Amino acid sequence: MTATNEVVRLGSARGGWLRQFGWRHLVGLLALAFSLFPILFVVSASLNPLGTLSSSTLIPPDTSLENFTKLFGTTSFSRWFLNTLLIGVLSAVLSMFVSAAAAFAFSRYRFKGRRIGLVSLLLVQMFPQFLAIVALYLIFAEITDLYPAIGLNTSWGLILLYLGGALGVNTWLMKGFFDTIPKDLDESAKVDGATHSQIFFGIILPLVVPILAVTGLLGFINTVNEFLIASVFLTDDSAKTAAVGLYGLISGERNANFGVFSAGAVILAIPTVVLFQFLQRYIVGGLTSGAVKG
């Protein structure tokens, strides 16, 4: 294929290249423009010193960091951002760990109730946690009475809650990966006297680190983007996540706060965009095998 392409390109005139590749670049550029213009808009709105929605354009008339100083000076954004990182990182890592452990059991052991367990996980997966939002709210209102430290308006309560969804979301995916690791590996380790925990932590986990990284990243992004439960649970200004806090910024005065909001959006995007570029190769692999991002 490549050889014939070369011949065509060398032998034909410019019209040939246009017919071969020109329209493809045109489609590519259009797709690019569609993808990028809202991002360009937020970035330039964040730099726009006027800071209103009506004065925001694709290319800012003038640039300053005023919106950023306002963001950190007049709102609790730094607090929201830290809450988001704490909730996102902890719930992603812990979810990853509990579902990897469960996947290990399902992949490596045959026990009573295994099949039922796997099928019920599939079923549970179809009833997303947020559908039970009413019940969750009422349960956590009760928990708040008993244990204020893990109740409503705390990061810990939300992390525990997100952990409840961990098995349903990731176990099947991870079991699939664990199944692809040859059993001979753990068999021979067992013969050498390794215990089950040495096999799990020492052999299996290191082999799936790239997968863990990607599923963890997607879990982190999902948590950052989780709005429904977080908006019901976190109403105190100091307890909010960035998503809930930023929403509050522009739900009242949309036009006036838009610049400050955009500055927050840009900062919130930095960690995920950087990680994404970094892990892009693995992410494509992880996605095609069934991970869904919210």
Add this chain to the structure above:
Amino acid sequence: MSDTTEISEERASHGPGHRRPRFGLSGGDGTVSTGRLVIRIAVLGVAAALALWAAFPLVNQGNWIGLGILVAVTALLFYIYLSPRVIPAKYLIPGTLFLIAFQVVPVVYTVTTAFTNFGDGHRGTKQEAITAIQDASVRQVPGSTVYVLSIATTGDPVSGDLVFLLTDPGTDASFAGTAGGLRELPAGAVRADPDGKIRQAQGYTVLTIGQAAARSAEIAAFKVPTRAGALYGQGLSRAFEGAPQQTYEAGCDCIRDAASGRTWTADESDGSFADQQGQRLAQGWKVGVGLRNFTDVVTDQEIRSSFLKMLLWNFVFAGGTVLITFALGLLVAITLNRPGMRGQRVYRSLIILPYAMPAVVMLLVWRDMFNTEFGLINRMTGLEVNWFGTPPAAQVAVLLVQLWLGYNYMFLVCTGALQSIPADLTEAASIDGAKPLYAFRTVTFPLLLIALAPLLISSFAFNFNNFAGIYLVSGGGPFPPDNPNAGATDILITYTYRLAFGGAGAQYGFAAAVSVFIFVIVATVSIIGFRRTRSLEEIN
């Protein structure tokens, strides 16, 4: 999920005749290094400490069922991690506990709530409802005295029992009112302002304004029983003798209004008091209503029409989103996936940039770009469309936003799938003289569909409940003037949210019923879909 049936495999590591310990802080082989022993003791110690921490509030509240569950769970954890036998359970139990606590229990709770009328006005028991109705109907007894009030206590200003120190402005007599009743104070024991407000009284601590304000909720609920009714505080400096206008009478099981003589009879099946015309009092109590929340969707004229409209739009929204994102993603993937084309990498990493942006904030950005007066879209195109003012425009807008947010993902997975289709298949087709489009339709596309069908189903299931995609962009609106609960772009989950947490009074029972509907729909679609792609049968 308890016992392993693979004991034979386990035994491979032990010598013949080696007796496995049934319990103990040792590994499967009976020995354990000190370091791991320390870790195990530490972990179980933390678990025990947490259990202890959790036990105190339960004991304080006398919540013995909760305490029983706590003890059982802790015992189970100790058994699982000390016994060398239940190996799979060691790995399953952490996730399973969270799953049960924060997913299974809420789901069961949701389903049971769906069979009740739980919500604002139907929260507590019948007795609580009666108390609330009587308290709300308190009026001043005609001709009774309005007292000058000071708030005092017999104990600590922050938490001591409240006492109303009262002065009758007509006679200057002083009284102390407690929850037990009214008692006259000897004139010498009291020092009062000229207007009658008591500043000091023997045996009582008068609260300062700040101290009283801090306990205002408590003070508002405080009352001193009298013969005609009770003394109620009015603000922090007046008290009046009032009596409820509406009282419960056990004989007729009804509420009677003293002034008008109207009665509202208790309706146990509905959890409310209703008069002969069927007019209900706002305050009711929580009862089971059977299938009513579900049948209302079918039988209640008003709910049915808006529910069906929403359901239809929900399908259009989820299906349409999958369709347009897949179509555009596939188109771009096919276009760019051409060997020898330059810049593929650059295109790819830039096109998927929106996928890495936090969706929640980008949804809000899109909402503001669609803003009629200030929005970028109207300004750039010179249009003056009120995007969220008419149903079709709002529907187009939310779909457009989903296209932006989702096509990158489809582009990624299509590119991956295209590259995994063996080149000789497509080459064979072209050697056979098939036109490219024909070859695509008959060879490439079916292969793609097989590979991507599970993803398309998941994407449908996700978008069916894409709360943020609607709530943050259009808010469910525009709303018809006669129904502020069901807007033109509302999907079932945003409707549920509004029923439960919207401003118009929570209807938890009905909201839970809608959740159950959503679950049934999504589960049905997913099961049919996955059956077709045979994913379900891969359990091995």
